[in-house]
Amino acid sequence: MGSLNLANVHKSFGSVEVIRGVSLDVNHGEFVVFVGPSGCGKSTLLRMVAGLEEITDGEISIDERVVNRLPPVERGIAMVFQSYALYPHMSVYENIAFPLRVERLPQPEVEAKVKRASAILQLDERLKHRPGQLSGGQRQRVAIGRAIVREPSVFLFDEPLSNLDAALRSDMRVELAKLHDDLDATMIYVTHDQVEAMTMADRIVVLDNGIISQVGTPLELYHKPENLFVAGFIGNPKMNFLDVTGKSASADSVTVTMPDGTDLAVPANPRGDVAGQPMKLGIRPEHIGMSGGDASVEAAPTVIERLGIHTVAYANVEGSEAVFCSLLDGAAPARVGHAMRMTISGADCHLFDADGRALERRVALSDIDPTLLEHTGSG
Numbered sequence: 491m492g493s494l495n496l497a498n499v500h501k502s503f504g505s506v507e508v509i510r511g512v513s514l515d516v517n518h519g520e521f522v523v524f525v526g527p528s529g530c531g532k533s534t535l536l537r538m539v540a541g542l543e544e545i546t547d548g549e550i551s552i553d554e555r556v557v558n559r560l561p562p563v564e565r566g567i568a569m570v571f572q573s574y575a576l577y578p579h580m581s582v583y584e585n586i587a588f589p590l591r592v593e594r595l596p597q598p599e600v601e602a603k604v605k606r607a608s609a610i611l612q613l614d615e616r617l618k619h620r621p622g623q624l625s626g627g628q629r630q631r632v633a634i635g636r637a638i639v640r641e642p643s644v645f646l647f648d649e650p651l652s653n654l655d656a657a658l659r660s661d662m663r664v665e666l667a668k669l670h671d672d673l674d675a676t677m678i679y680v681t682h683d684q685v686e687a688m689t690m691a692d693r694i695v696v697l698d699n700g701i702i703s704q705v706g707t708p709l710e711l712y713h714k715p716e717n718l719f720v721a722g723f724i725g726n727p728k729m730n731f732l733d734v735t736g737k738s739a740s741a742d743s744v745t746v747t748m749p750d751g752t753d754l755a756v757p758a759n760p761r762g763d764v765a766g767q768p769m770k771l772g773i774r775p776e777h778i779g780m781s782g783g784d785a786s787v788e789a790a791p792t793v794i795e796r797l798g799i800h801t802v803a804y805a806n807v808e809g810s811e812a813v814f815c816s817l818l819d820g821a822a823p824a825r826v827g828h829a830m831r832m833t834i835s836g837a838d839c840h841l842f843d844a845d846g847r848a849l850e851r852r853v854a855l856s857d858i859d860p861t862l863l864e865h866t867g868s869g
Contacts, residue, residue: 492518492519492552492553492642492644492675492676492730493515493516493517493518493551493552493553493643493645493676494514494516494539494550494551494552494644494676494678495514495516495549495550495551495552495554495587496512496513496514496515496535496539496548496549496550497513497548497549497551497724497806498511498513498547498548498549499511499512499513499535499545499547499548499549499550499552500512500514500539500545500546500547500548501531501534501535501538501543501545501546501700502546502723507536507546507700508531508534508647508700509531509535509538509546509552509700510699510700510701511548511701512535512548512697512701512702512853513702514695514702514705515718515859516644516676516678517676518674518676519674519676520676520677520692520693521667521670521677521679521690521691521692521693522677522678522679522680522691522692522693522694522695522736522852523678523679523680523681523686523687523690523693523694523695524536524622524679524680524681524695524697525634525681525682525686525687525694525695525696525697525723526696526697526698526703526723527682527698527723528682529563529699529867530697530698530699530700531697531699531700532653532680532682532697533648533649533680534680535680535697536569536646536648536680537648538550539552539567539644539646539678540565540567540569540646541557541560541561541562541565541567542562542569542825545558552565552566552567552643552644553566553643554749556781558748566642566643566644566813567642567643567644567645567646568580568636568637568638568640568642568644568645568646569637569645569646569647569648570630570633570634570637570645570646570647570648570650571633571648572648572649572652572653573653574621574629574630574632574633574653575588575633576621576629576632576633577622578620578621578622580620580621581617581618581619581620582613582616582617582618582619582620582621582624582632582635583604583608583617585621585632585635585636586604586607586608586613586635586636587600587603587604587639588636589636589639589640590603590604590639590640601707601716603619603639603641603868604635604639605654606638607635607638607639608635610631610635610638610669610672610673611631611634611635611638611665611669612631612681613628613632613635615630615867616628616632617695621669622799625658626653626654626655626658627654627658627661627662627687628764630650630651630653630654631665633650634650634666634669636674636822642675643676643679644675644676644677644678644797645675645676645677646677646678647666647677647678647679647680647853648680648837649680649681649682650662650679651663651681651683651686652681652683659736660688661684663689663690665689666679666690667689667690670690679691683740684723684725684726684827687708688708688724689708690708691708691803692707693705693706693707694706694707694708694711696711696719696720696723696724696726698719699850703716703717703720704716704717704720708724711724711781712724713807713851714848714851715772716847717842717847717848718731718770718772718842718846718848719844719846721772721826721840721842721848725774727775727802727815727817728772728775728815729774729775729840730772730773730774730778730807730810730812730814730815731770731772731810731812732748732749732770732771732773732787732807732809732810733768733769733770733771733809733810733811734746734747734748734749734754734768734769734770734771734809735747735766735767735768735769736764736765736767736768736769737753738764738765739760739763739764740760740853742757742759743755743756743757743758743836743852744756744758744760744764744789744841745847746764746771746841747771748785748787748809749773749787749807749808749809750787750788750808752785753785754771754784754834754836754839755784755786755836756836756837756839756840757836757837757851757852758840758841758850758851758852759849759850759852760849761843761847761849767843767844768844769841769842769843769844770841770842770846770852771839771840771841772815772839772840772841772842773834773838773839773840773868774838775802775815775816775817777835777838778817778818778832778833778834779818779832779833779834780818780822780823780830780831780832780833781833782833782835783833783835784833784834784835784836785833785834786831786832786833786834787803787807787808787809787814787832787834787837788829788830788831789806789807789808789827789830789832790805790826790827790830791803791804791805791824791825791826791827791828791830792804792805792806792813792826792827793826793828794824794825796820797820799817799818799819799820800818801819801820801821801822801824802815802816802817802818803815803816803818803822803824803830803832804816805830805832814832816832824853826846
């Protein structure tokens with residue numbers, strides 16, 4: 491088993507409250523990712539689960555056993571840190587075997603567990619090497635191997651890929667996803683990189699200033715963010731926001747007035763009387779075109795990035811506090827300083843009220859397998 495329950499967990503450092511009432515259930519075998527900007531409390535929350543930080547209030551249970559007062563070694567967890575924390579004078583074999591030596595397990599059991607971990611991580615030919623002879627990715631796998639041999643109920647990862655270059659991070663994401671499947675293990679993973687979260691997670695926990703802003707599968711968060719924070723955090727490039735004004739509403743749509751004075755109908759459930767209400771219209775860069783659409787914005791790009799398969803155009807647009815980003819076709823005829831018409835469809839848009847809460851979208855995601863909205867990632 492490997493279930494985890496957080497019940498109204500708080501953490502304060504003096505008068506500063508860092509974690510402000512977090513409750514979460516993680517089932518056995520899930521790959522759950524804590525994600526959020528720096529300072530949101532994700533690493534602190536992980537360290538409290540590990541027993542490296544005392545909780546101020548609330549309750550943490552692992553496999554239905556309250557562990558608030560248990561030391562890390564008795565919690566049934568294993569943690570992989572951002573730094574590899576390997577012993578440079580020891581071989582790969584001895585680094586992986588170290589926690590078993592501490593437990594004074596008999597040599598045959600140590601041998602069997604190390605060999606199993608090295609086979610899973612493809613380190614068989616490196617067991618006699620020292621960490622200094624390994625690549626960054628191999629060293630991280632040794633650190634993971636040291637966690638595997640403990641056969642924990644829950645694996646904890648604290649930004650384990652942040653020290654690797656882009657290519658290695660991509661490779662290790664695949665390896666970690668495969669490892670999760672091979673071990674049928676419960677994994678809690680902390681990262682500030684929402685691409686890592688989207689590609690590996692069964693469920694993502696988005697943290698903002700010490701509270702959970704939303705929990706859901708990657709596609710749930712992408713298609714149905716519950717608030718402005720999640721909408722702006724999930725997606726790369728991030729969602730664009732325009733200041734609009736509510737005009738009217740029907741049973742299944744809300745009509746808003748765009749910054750240029752034109753109207754746009756967005757399939758959404760209205761919340762009260764929308765007439766005259768300030769709202770935010772969200773549109774992802776990848777949902778912007780150069781023809782068709784239900785509305786448009788015009789602006790001259792200030793920066794253009796040619797990526798081959800895509801062209802990314804940045805422009806200052808009326809009604810947008812931030813630079814407006816468009817993800818266009820690789821051959822899009824966009825040029826710096828030349829005005830262009832960027833089109834949007836109401837069905838692709840998100841609406842948020844003055845408090846930043848999303849109006850529920852009335853869009854059928856018929857092109858997406860419904861099971862993907864319930865369960866995604868490697869598990």
